[in-house]
Amino acid sequence: MVLDGVGSLWLVTGEKDEPKHVLEDLEELPDFSVPMVSTLSSTIRASSEFELPATVEAFNLPGHFKTTTFVTVTRILAAYSARDIDFEEVVRRLREGRLEIPSREIIAIEVSKGDWLTSHFIRLPSGSYGLSPDADPRALPVKTIENKPDSMKLPSGLLIFLSEPRWSLETEKDVRPEHEVLESAERWLGRSTLAVESAPGDANAVDLLRHHVATTVNDDEKADIAAAARLLAGRQSILDIMPQILAKDPAFQKRVQEFELQEQERLKERLRSKVESEIEAEKARLGEIRAEIAEADARLAVAGQRELLLRNEAEKHDEVMKARIEEAAKQLQGGAIEQTDHLRRELDELRDLVLQMPSHPTTVVVSAAEEIPEPQRPDVNGTAVGPKADEGARKSILAGLASATGISQADLMAILLKSTDEVPLLVGERASGVAADIVAAIGGEDSAVAFCDPSRISWQDLMHDETSGLAAAVAKAKANPDILVPIAICGITNGPCEYWLPQFVESRRIGRLPRNLAIVASAGIDGSRVSIPDSVLRFLMPVEVTNSAKPVRRLFAGSWPAEFDANRSNLADAIDVLTQSEAFENGSLQRAAKTLSRTPQGMAMAEVAQALVRQAQWLASVSGGGQYEFKNRFKNIEG
Numbered sequence: 001m002v003l004d005g006v007g008s009l010w011l012v013t014g015e016k017d018e019p020k021h022v023l024e025d026l027e028e029l030p031d032f033s034v035p036m037v038s039t040l041s042s043t044i045r046a047s048s049e050f051e052l053p054a055t056v057e058a059f060n061l062p063g064h065f066k067t068t069t070f071v072t073v074t075r076i077l078a079a080y081s082a083r084d085i086d087f088e089e090v091v092r093r094l095r096e097g098r099l100e101i102p103s104r105e106i107i108a109i110e111v112s113k114g115d116w117l118t119s120h121f122i123r124l125p126s127g128s129y130g131l132s133p134d135a136d137p138r139a140l141p142v143k144t145i146e147n148k149p150d151s152m153k154l155p156s157g158l159l160i161f162l163s164e165p166r167w168s169l170e171t172e173k174d175v176r177p178e179h180e181v182l183e184s185a186e187r188w189l190g191r192s193t194l195a196v197e198s199a200p201g202d203a204n205a206v207d208l209l210r211h212h213v214a215t216t217v218n219d220d221e222k223a224d225i226a227a228a229a230r231l232l233a234g235r236q237s238i239l240d241i242m243p244q245i246l247a248k249d250p251a252f253q254k255r256v257q258e259f260e261l262q263e264q265e266r267l268k269e270r271l272r273s274k275v276e277s278e279i280e281a282e283k284a285r286l287g288e289i290r291a292e293i294a295e296a297d298a299r300l301a302v303a304g305q306r307e308l309l310l311r312n313e314a315e316k317h318d319e320v321m322k323a324r325i326e327e328a329a330k331q332l333q334g335g336a337i338e339q340t341d342h343l344r345r346e347l348d349e350l351r352d353l354v355l356q357m358p359s360h361p362t363t364v365v366v367s368a369a370e371e372i373p374e375p376q377r378p379d380v381n382g383t384a385v386g387p388k389a390d391e392g393a394r395k396s397i398l399a400g401l402a403s404a405t406g407i408s409q410a411d412l413m414a415i416l417l418k419s420t421d422e423v424p425l426l427v428g429e430r431a432s433g434v435a436a437d438i439v440a441a442i443g444g445e446d447s448a449v450a451f452c453d454p455s456r457i458s459w460q461d462l463m464h465d466e467t468s469g470l471a472a473a474v475a476k477a478k479a480n481p482d483i484l485v486p487i488a489i490c491g492i493t494n495g496p497c498e499y500w501l502p503q504f505v506e507s508r509r510i511g512r513l514p515r516n517l518a519i520v521a522s523a524g525i526d527g528s529r530v531s532i533p534d535s536v537l538r539f540l541m542p543v544e545v546t547n548s549a550k551p552v553r554r555l556f557a558g559s560w561p562a563e564f565d566a567n568r569s570n571l572a573d574a575i576d577v578l579t580q581s582e583a584f585e586n587g588s589l590q591r592a593a594k595t596l597s598r599t600p601q602g603m604a605m606a607e608v609a610q611a612l613v614r615q616a617q618w619l620a621s622v623s624g625g626g627q628y629e630f631k632n633r634f635k636n637i638e639g
Contacts (some may be wrong), residue, residue: 014071097130185228389558410607419518428545429616431567432490435553439486444556448473477514516562566594
């Protein structure tokens, strides 16, 4: 196998013998049975790298052709960096044309530490390398390697690049040894001195020297002088004595003084410009602070006016409530008096009937102080509505739910407050069970629980599910607008909820569905699910449910009252709590404040507000197209 000549380097992989490619029909080989050399010199002397027999006679054994294939064959770049000689010797051999390199193709030769010669060298017919005819040792173009390529250095001095090196731009470098540079400069200086000494006495030696230099010095000699100057600049002894020599020179001292004065003026001007720029920046900052103070004063005045208006509205509201309470008390008192009179009349009639009876059984006396239980009020369908849960029972239910589900009482209250405006969404593996427990604790056996699947794509599909009780819950909510009728919609990501969820929210908002129909939804985090569009995500208030949630015991103690109007006495406090967060805009702040003002007495309003702040951040993330903690649960989740 011949790959571009001997001496080139290749990287091959997948070496494999191919017996099927061996030629079988070969002509008979000549008989080598007769010795071709004397038996006295038949011992073969070869390199140990080759596995050859010890004598020529051993080649008399029959042989066969062999074919080898490779998967990949890649050309490898190689350079030369001497290991057994220094760089001066490398340059000297290059100039003499006798640098031995064990390769026919190289891309660079290292002529000094880190400096590589990538051109101006040739391979001579003798096999050695030397400089090209147009190369000048005074100014050879050299390059450096800017990256760190993978390489492997061989004992022969070859540097194999396993990855492509990145070369810098060419720079000229004098590669001659130091003694040669100094000798060239000394020869020119001696010739200049001789020319000055041989000049006539009346002639100006300086003019003669300048004339001699201008007429006799060529570019190569100038390069020798520059190279000698660079070499002398590197000697520490000369550098140490130069300040003493310059200190005695009046011209140099004058130039130093002028430089010091110029530097002082430059520093003064720089400090002056810096101080002026800082003064201008501080003036601008002072103007901004004054503008902010004026804006804060204006906002404070507006806040004071709002506080005064809210206080007046609160006083008016208190007066109206007092009047209504008095009126309700009068009505209750009149109803109680009428009921008492009715009971007395019935007792009198009962006594008359007893006296008219022929026998005289034991008289049963009914005390007027005994209360007759209030009859249950039937709804439109004729089903009686049970008693309502008082404030203590509601607090007990919230505490029981928080203990079992792991959701705080403040978050549970936020879920109930939002259930009649938007759709609280419980997220987690146990979210469906928690949603069912919450609606059962509030609505009892009349609560509805519906499960979504891909076949239910509209609100009517959910209503037609007889096992969920959703249609009965809607009818009960219409017949009893003063109580909450909770429903649980479980697994909304199991089907395309964008076809029914906006319809439900908007229909409830405009009155097509009862406003007291409170919905609590749930979504799982595993299995096959359907993504929810951003336009539907804005209706949700996600709340995470931990895996440690437990089933809830029976907590139902009566219907919960439905309250939709904001509590004006709590509205100012709700605004103060929500304005501490920057997550709300003007419109969203008003809606959140109205919702937060319905927080019952005895519960920390600030804790309930945290859930509303998280929902505002969620809505901002959805509108801005950013990533949020819950958004990844509803986007690109097809199983």
